[in-house]
Amino acid sequence: MRDVCVIGLGLIGGSVLRAAAAVGRQVWGATSAAADAEASVAEGFDASTDVAAALRRAAEREALVVLAVPLTAVEEVLRTVDEHAPSCLLTDVTSVKTGVLTAARALAPSARFVGGHPMAGTAESGWRAGNAALFGGAAWVVCVEDDTDLGAWAEVARFAIDLGAHVVPLTAASHDEAVARISHLPHLLAAVLASVGADGGPVAMALAAGSYTDATRVAATRPGLVRAMTEGNRDALLPVLDEALGRLGAMRGSLASTGGLAVSINSGHEGARALADARQATPSGVRVALGAPDARDGLRALGERGGRITALADDTVIGEVR
Amino acid sequence: MRDVCVIGLGLIGGSVLRAAAAVGRQVWGATSAAADAEASVAEGFDASTDVAAALRRAAEREALVVLAVPLTAVEEVLRTVDEHAPSCLLTDVTSVKTGVLTAARALAPSARFVGGHPMAGTAESGWRAGNAALFGGAAWVVCVEDDTDLGAWAEVARFAIDLGAHVVPLTAASHDEAVARISHLPHLLAAVLASVGADGGPVAMALAAGSYTDATRVAATRPGLVRAMTEGNRDALLPVLDEALGRLGAMRGSLASTGGLAVSINSGHEGARALADARQATPSGVRVALGAPDARDGLRALGERGGRITALADDTVIGEVR
CATH class of the missing domain: 1.10.3660.10 (6-phosphogluconate dehydrogenase C-terminal like domain)
Structure with missing residues (x-):
């Protein structure tokens, strides 16, 4: 299994660090927030405030780099990635995907970037709010663009599944x-x-x-x-x-x-029913072979239909659609 | 303790019937919904579909009549009250208070009416959705108008407190x-x-x-x-x-x-804090003597300040303001 380097140790990054360690990955983290780094170290994790050093280590060990910084800090960190780990396997956990994709293409053009977004969180923030179980049962969007390297995509998807999530493949725009x-x-x-x-x-x-x-x-x-x-x-x-x-x-x-107000209230009631129906429907299995020429379309179609990926076996994605 | 007659045996009325029985009140109910009446009887309660008979019994026994019918049925039931129990002690549990007050004054003018509204419920409805504990810890608005009979008000307030709620005194308009x-x-x-x-x-x-x-x-x-x-x-x-x-x-x-979006989002955050502050503040005790000439003003001021009444001792209301 590939090592993992987490940049940013707030609620999400801190939970990724914990969860990756819990499933046996070699993992280290860095954050510019000294309080989060200290709290993390105090709990026995390998963390520091030296983002550049963490990225150089990621480059040496060919680690998966997970950007878990606030959206407003993404561009700055991408420049640091380009300087210290330019060709790394790179993903992020930010809540907006188009902007990060554009920034990654411009600022870290050699990185094997695959955008990601775990749909988990609380109203809290910071290292102390996180936990290793945060992603259990959650949807984790892993983006598929026309130029996405499917080998890189599969590694990021497998990582999300390892952490307890199911993967939803979508374009950044659709997300x-x-x-x-x-x-x-x-x-x-x-x-x-x-x-x-x-x-x-x-x-x-x-x-x-x-x-x-x-x-x-x-x-x-x-x-x-x-x-x-x-x-x-x-x-x-x-x-x-x-x-x-x-x-x-x-x-x-x-x-x-x-x-x-009948029309409006009935419409809302139907909307509530749509959510309940989506959650209660019996799933049917779906497989997508990553080696197929239309694999990207197959993945995105699965996501668009509300489907999820629960496992990857060799080069086949195993999922379900409700 | 006064007997209780509940008209309407859905979520709220059914819960009132159960809760009143649980605290030892003599209680019976009636509803035009046969399914609710049957379900209630099957659980051993004294219920029927004969609203007129239930109201005549209330008149004989000088019971407290609780209107727990949907808002759209209130006017029809008020006419039935005026026919069969015209001078009864009457309250309701409907979610809108001005309209019910106006209707009660017009359609059951001899009743000793005090509007009420327990702030409890679920997304469910019907007898089966109810339970005796529904009002535990809930706010129960008991309305105080300029012409409210404070003796009647105190009986309704005591009933709400008996059922586990705390009472918030407000005008119908303020509610x-x-x-x-x-x-x-x-x-x-x-x-x-x-x-x-x-x-x-x-x-x-x-x-x-x-x-x-x-x-x-x-x-x-x-x-x-x-x-x-x-x-x-x-x-x-x-x-x-x-x-x-x-x-x-x-x-x-x-x-x-x-x-x-800073202004809007900060405003919402302050609003969320206002709710948390209101719930966490240390309460200070307040008493209002129901015999005082300005008792109605005192009760309403307590409600307007976010206060609640937790007990009635003789003719003194015991409450707290946060």
Whole structure:
């Protein structure tokens, strides 16, 4: 198994470091955040604040380099990768994929880059918030572009599966559009609701029950993290935000005019059912041979149909579609 | 202790019946929904589909009558109350208070009516979804208007406390404005999000994680129930919906122009903190003598400050404010 070098030791990077160690990988980490490095070392991990040295070691040992820095720091770290481990096998765990892909192509052009995004997290951040089990049962998007090296892709996918996740193969653009809907819009609506709720003063806070608590939970996330993901996914998020505004405006219009909200509420109920159905459907098996000429199309089609990859055997991807 | 007659045996009414029986009250119920009546009887409760007979018995025994029918059925049941138990002690558990107050004054003018609303529930409905512990730790608004009979109010408040809730005294108007923010808007935003998410197709459903699941949970509520509460609270909900639209539109504008969402996201984060602070603050004790000339003002001030009543001793309300 290839060694692993993790750059960035916050919630996600720190969890990758722990999880990789737990499955027996040789793993070391580096971060510019001294507190995270210290906390990591205190728990017995091989970590430091010397990112360049960690990358030189990755180059020597042909390790998989995992970029787990905030989106706003990705460009700077890519330049460091290009300087110290220019041709490494490289992936990232950032919540926006198109921007990182563009930056990787421009700033670390010799790296064998495969974008990734584990759909796991909490409202917490920093090393101490992480744990080795964070990726268990989670979806982990591993990007497939027309020029993706499928050997590199398979190594990153196998790593995600080793850490307990299932892999969803998608283009960066398709990922960004989907997460705008199911992650970035929820963060923005939670912020709207938390603001409107708090404007109601102590009475509103005293009456807030489950529906409010659940719907505003992610508004407690560190604002810098939410800004990075939403502002970093601007192009995909704007049309989704317009769709939400259109739907909310239609509700407002209906309530003010006829007083009836049946269409909007029924649509939301159908949406809730779509999620429940997707989760309860009986899966059917799918295989994709990575050596086939249309392997990239086959992988992306699996992802687009809501499928997941649960294992890689030799050069065959084993997955399921619900 | 006064006997209790519950009209409507769905999630809330069924839970009231169970909880009242559990604390030793003589209690019987009636509902026009035969399935709920049968299920209730099968579990050993005194229930039927004869609402008129249940109300006549309430009149004979001077029972507390609890209206737990859907908002859309309140007017019809109030007429039946006026016919069979015209001067009873009457409360309700409906999620909108101004409309029920107006209807009670018009349709059951001799009843000693005190509006109520337990802030508890699930996305489920019907007798089988209920349980005796539903109100444990929940806020239960018991309305105080300028003409509220404080003797009747104290009986309803004591009943709510007996069932495990704490009481929040508010006017119907103040209740309706607060729940528009922390209950009805969350339902509408959940419907918007569930619609926009499902529009993303199988990929979006496959990637949906905690933030989406939590934020759309209440979109699975029976649409008729959501319509009843939101459409029934139209006057209070419209300005709250406008506030949400304004905030979401401001986000859209910022993202499209400067690309920055700091103001909006920071505001949401402060809102989340306001809720956490309200829940973590150390409470200080408050007492209100129900015999005092300004008792109604004292009760409402307690509610407006986010306070709660945890006990009634003789004619003194014992509460706390955080």
